[in-house]
Amino acid sequence: MLIVQKYGGTSVANTERIKAVASRVARYHAKGEKIVVVVSAMSGVTDNLIKLAKDIMPLPNEREMDVLLATGEQTTIALTAISLHALGVPAVSLTGAQAGIVTDGVHTKAKIKNITPKKIHELLAQGSVVIVAGFQGQTIEGQITTLGRGGSDLTAIALAAALKAGLCQIYTDVDGVYTADPRLVPGARKLEEISYDEMLELASLGAKVMQSRSVEFAKKFGVVFEVRSSLNEHPGTIVKEETQNMEDIVVRGVSLDKNQAKITLVAVPDKPGVAARVFKAIGDANINVDMIVQNISHGHPDPVAATDLSFTVDKPDLLKAQKVIDSLKPEIGFGRVIATDSIAKLSIVGVGMKSHTGVAGKLFETLAREGVNIDMISTSEIKVSVVIDLAKGEQALKAVHAAFLGS
Ligand code: ADP
Ligand code: ASP
Ligand code: MG
Numbered sequence: 001m002l003i004v005q006k007y008g009g010t011s012v013a014n015t016e017r018i019k020a021v022a023s024r025v026a027r028y029h030a031k032g033e034k035i036v037v038v039v040s041a042m043s044g045v046t047d048n049l050i051k052l053a054k055d056i057m058p059l060p061n062e063r064e065m066d067v068l069l070a071t072g073e074q075t076t077i078a079l080t081a082i083s084l085h086a087l088g089v090p091a092v093s094l095t096g097a098q099a100g101i102v103t104d105g106v107h108t109k110a111k112i113k114n115i116t117p118k119k120i121h122e123l124l125a126q127g128s129v130v131i132v133a134g135f136q137g138q139t140i141e142g143q144i145t146t147l148g149r150g151g152s153d154l155t156a157i158a159l160a161a162a163l164k165a166g167l168c169q170i171y172t173d174v175d176g177v178y179t180a181d182p183r184l185v186p187g188a189r190k191l192e193e194i195s196y197d198e199m200l201e202l203a204s205l206g207a208k209v210m211q212s213r214s215v216e217f218a219k220k221f222g223v224v225f226e227v228r229s230s231l232n233e234h235p236g237t238i239v240k241e242e243t244q245n246m247e248d249i250v251v252r253g254v255s256l257d258k259n260q261a262k263i264t265l266v267a268v269p270d271k272p273g274v275a276a277r278v279f280k281a282i283g284d285a286n287i288n289v290d291m292i293v294q295n296i297s298h299g300h301p302d303p304v305a306a307t308d309l310s311f312t313v314d315k316p317d318l319l320k321a322q323k324v325i326d327s328l329k330p331e332i333g334f335g336r337v338i339a340t341d342s343i344a345k346l347s348i349v350g351v352g353m354k355s356h357t358g359v360a361g362k363l364f365e366t367l368a369r370e371g372v373n374i375d376m377i378s379t380s381e382i383k384v385s386v387v388i389d390l391a392k393g394e395q396a397l398k399a400v401h402a403a404f405l406g407s
Contacts, residue, residue, distance in 0.1 A: 001033050001034070001166035001167060002033070002034040002035075002036070002124070002163055002164070002165045002166055002167075003028060003033050003034070003035050003036070003165060003166065003167045003168075003169065004036045004037075004038065004156050004159050004160040004163065004165045004167070004168045004169070005024075005025065005028075005035060005036070005037050005038070005156075005169045005171060006037075006038040006039070006040075006134065006152055006153065006155070006156035006168075006169070006170045006171060007021050007037065007038070007039050007040065007080075007171045007230055008040045008043075008152065008153075008170075008171065008172045008173065008230075009040045009041060009042060009043035009044070009045070009046075010043045010172070010173040010230075011040075011171050011172065011173065011230035011231075012039050012040065012041075012042050012043075012076050012079075012080065013042050013043040013044075014042065015079065015083075017230075018076070018079050018080055018083050019083050019086075020230070021037075021039075021080060021083070021171075021230060022080060022083035022084045022086070022087055022089070023087065024171075024230070025037055025080075025084060025089070025091075025129055026084065026087045026089045029089050029129055034124045035129045035130070036120060036124070036129075036130045036132060036159055036163065036165070037080060037129060037130070037131045037132070038131075038132050038133075038134045038152055038155045038156040038159065039073065039076040039077055039080050039131060039132075039133065039134055039152070040072075040073060040076065040134050040135065040152040041069075041072025041073050041075065041076055041135070042072070042075065042076055045072040045075070046069055046072050046135075046149070049068050049069055049071070049072060050065075050069070052068075053065060053068060058319060059319060059320065059323075062107035062108045063107050063143065065107065065108055065146075066107045066108060066110075066136075066143075066144050066145050066146045067144050069108075069135070069136075069146050070095070070096070070133070070135075070136040070144050070146060072135075073095075073096075073133035073134050073135050073136055073152070074095060074133055076133070077093035077094070077095070077131045077132065077133045078093050080093065080131045081093040081129075081131050084129055084131075089129060090126070090127055090128040090129065091128055091129040091130070091131055092123050092128050092129075092130060092131070093131040093132075093133070094119060094120070094123075094130060094131065094132050094133070095133045095136065096132070096133050096134075096135075096136035096137040096138065096155065097136075097137065097138035097142075097144070098119060099115075099117065099119065099120055099130075099132045099133075099159070100115050100116035100117050100118060100119060100120070101115050101136070101137035101138070101155065101158070102114050102115070102116070102137060102138065102139070102140060103137035103138065103139060103145045103147070104139065104145075105139045105141075105143060105145065106145075106286055107143075107145055107146075108146055108148070109146075109147065109148040109286065110137060110139075110145035110146065110147055110148075111147075111213075112137060112147070112154065112158050112217075115158060115159065115162040117159070117162050117163055120132070120159075120163065121163075132155060132159065133155075134151065134152025134153075134155040134156065135147050135151035135152045135154075135155060136151075136155075147211075147213070148211065148213060149211070150208060150210075150211030150214075151211055151213075151214075152211075153170060153210050153211040153214035154211055154213050154214040154217060156168060156170060156214070156225075157214045157215075157217050157218045157221075157223050157225060158214075158217055160223050160225065161217070161218075161221040161223050165223075167226075168218075168223055168224070168225040168226070169225070169226050169228060169236075170210065170225055170226065170227045170228070170236075171228060171229065171230035172209060172227060172228075172229065172230065173229065173230070173231065174209065174229060175190050175228065175229045175232070175234050175236060176190045176191065176226075176227050176228055176229075176234075176235075176236035176237030177190070177191050177194055177199065177202070177207070177209055177210070177227050177236075177237040177239070177253070178190050178191065178209075178253070179191065179252070179253045179254065179401065179405045180253060180254045180255065180256075180397060180401045180405070181207060181209075181255070181256070181397075184256065184394055184397055184398070185254070185397060185398055185401045187401065187402070187405075187406065187407040188401065188405075189405070190236075190237065191237050191252065191253070192237065192238065193237060193238045193239070193240060193246075194237060194238075194239055194252060194253075195239075195240065195241065195242035195243075195246055195351055196215060196218060196219035196239060196240065196241060196242070197219070197242060197351060197382060198242075198246075198252045198253065198349050198350060198351055198382065199215045199239045200212060200215040200216060200219065201347070201349040201380075201382060201383045202252075202253050202255050202347075202349050203215050205255045205257055205345060205347040205349065205383065205385060206255040206256050206257025206258070206259065206345060206347070207253065207255040209227060210227065210239075215239070218239065219241075222241070224238065224239065224240045224241075225238075225239050226238050226239070227239065242351055246351050246352070247351050247352045247354065247355055248352060249350060249351075249352050250350050250352035250353060250356045250359060250404070251348045251349065251350040251352070251353070251359070251404040251405060252349055252350040252351070252352075253348075253349050253350070253405075254346070254347070254348050254349070254397060254400050254401045254404065254405065255346070255347050255349065256344055256345070256346050256347075256393050256394065256396075256397045257344060257345040257346075257347070258344045258390060258393060259314055259315045259316075260290070260312045260313070260314065260315060260341075260343055260344065260345050260387070261312065261313055261314070261315045261317075261318040261321075261339065261340065261341040261343065262310055262311070262312050262339070262340050262341075262343050262375075262376075262387065263310065263311055263312075263313065263318070263321055263322065263325060263337065263338070263339045264308055264309070264310040264337070264338040264339075265278070265308065265309045265310075265325065265334045265335075265337055266297060266298075266308050266334065266335040266336040266337070266338065267297045267306040267307075267308070267334055267335035267336075268297070268306060268307050268308065268309045268332065268334040268335075269305065269306060269332065269333060269334070270297075270305055270306055270307050274309075274332055275292075275294070275309065277328065277331070277332060278309065278325070278328060278332070279292075279311075281324050281327070281328055282311075282313075282321060282324055282325075285320060285321070285324050287313055287314075287317045287320060287321050287324070288313065288314060288317070289311050289312070289313055290311070290312045290313070290345075290378075291310075291311060291312045291345075291376050291378045291385070291387065292309070292310070292311045293309075293310045293311070293376050294307050294308070294309050294310075295307060295308050296308075297335075306334075306335075309334075310376065312343070312345070312376070312387065315341050318339060318341055321339075322337065322339055325337055341390075342389065342390040342391070343375065343387050343388070343389065343390055344387070344388055344389070344390045344392075344393035344396075345385055345386070345387050345388075346385065346386055346388055346393065346396050346397060346400060347383050347384065347385040347386075348363055348383065348384050348400060348404060349382060349383045350382060350383075351382050353381065353382050353383070353384075354381050354382060359384060360379065360384045362403060362404070363384055363386070363400060363403075363404075364386075366399055366400050366403040367386065367388070367396060367399075367400070369399070370392070370395060370396055370399045371392075372388050372389070372392045372395070372396045373388065373389065374386045374387070374388060375387040375388060375389075
């Protein structure tokens with residue numbers, strides 16, 4: 001059987017941990033399995049590299065950021081291969097490019113276009129363990145790219161799909177996917193299984209246990225995967241297509257995204273084409289927008305003629321988004337721009353919401369009881385999200401978890 005195993009930053013945080021990873025891999029290899037190992041940078045390394053660049057300038061060139069960030073994973077692949085050699089196991093490390101991972105040219109959040117795993121197959125056929133650097137690829141022109149924060153998950157899932165792996169295991173520092181981040185909610189429980197759609201919502205709404213794009217990819221290609229701990233042998237959480245009984249549970253999980261920022265354009269002229277102009281420019285800058293709210297303007301003498309337009313972006317994109325908005329001001333002619341990064345997005349997620357009512361009301365009631373003001377709301381068939389004050393985020397998360405999932 002071909003197995004893809006991915007080890008995240010804390011699982012390879014130091015040489016002791018890397019040696020432990022090598023021992024686990026060696027055990028599977030000894031059983032005669034073909035193993036492809038995807039590793040992240042050692043924990044903290046990517047953050048440090050970003051900090052170094054930002055010490056020099058606030059908005060560094062994105063191509064150079066990719067050249068810089070890709071070094072983190074390159075360190076770990078070599079150390080992992082060396083650890084396997086120390087155990088007498090044949091192993092070869094490959095960068096994303098060497099592994100045949102081809103991406104588009106959107107630096108710092110490139111999308112995988114295709115994978116040609118010729119080299120991986122060759123090495124596996126020779127009996128080697130293959131260690132692939134997560135989070136990176138290259139364009140057809142040979143430019144180094146990275147796949148967005150948490151992108152080693154995507155490398156693993158995409159390789160599992162391309163190699164038609166029999167098993168895809170995502171090893172991390174918790175025992176699986178929980179009903180909420182176990183570091184923030186002590187009463188959170190490990191889930192035995194979760195559907196792609198629920199995992200996708202939780203991931204894109206702040207549960208960083210899986211990168212959301214990797215879950216999207218898994219759903220598209222039907223890659224069943226297990227999230228489990230690299231620190232013990234406990235079975236983890238299986239992420240797979242929705243089954244009928246999954247709908248019996250109304251709320252599967254709760255998440256808190258502290259990585260959001262909000263921009264409000266005050267007194268935007270209320271006429272056709274303005275929102276199109278704003279979001280086209282934001283999109284052209286490759287900035288993802290999540291929630292959008294438009295109301296009658298309080299900052300204009302004639303509220304009928306103007307609206308306030310608020311939207312949320314990822315915190316790291318805030319400066320870039322502000323720049324884009326500033327460049328539109330002469331053309332569109334809005335009033336003030338208010339930007340804040342002291343917001344959080346709290347969400348409840350579950351496929352059971354499709355067939356149960358009263359869920360949003362219960363959420364709002366719980367928040368009201370905690371004295372938490374709701375700034376923005378958005379819903380879909382399987383989730384309700386609210387934007388609230390960052391300072392009250394964790395308190396609200398605990399209260400909402402207790403209300404829906406117990407404490
Ligand atoms: P890795 O370095 O292995 O990729 P991450 O730090 O990216 O690990 O993701 C694991 C972390 O995700 C956990 O330590 C946990 O704090 C956090 N997390 C957030 N939400 C959840 C959740 N619902 N279930 C499990 N872990 C979660
Ligand atoms: N090292 C990258 C990051 O910290 C990718 C990953 O860990 O998945 O975002
Ligand atoms: Mg991660």
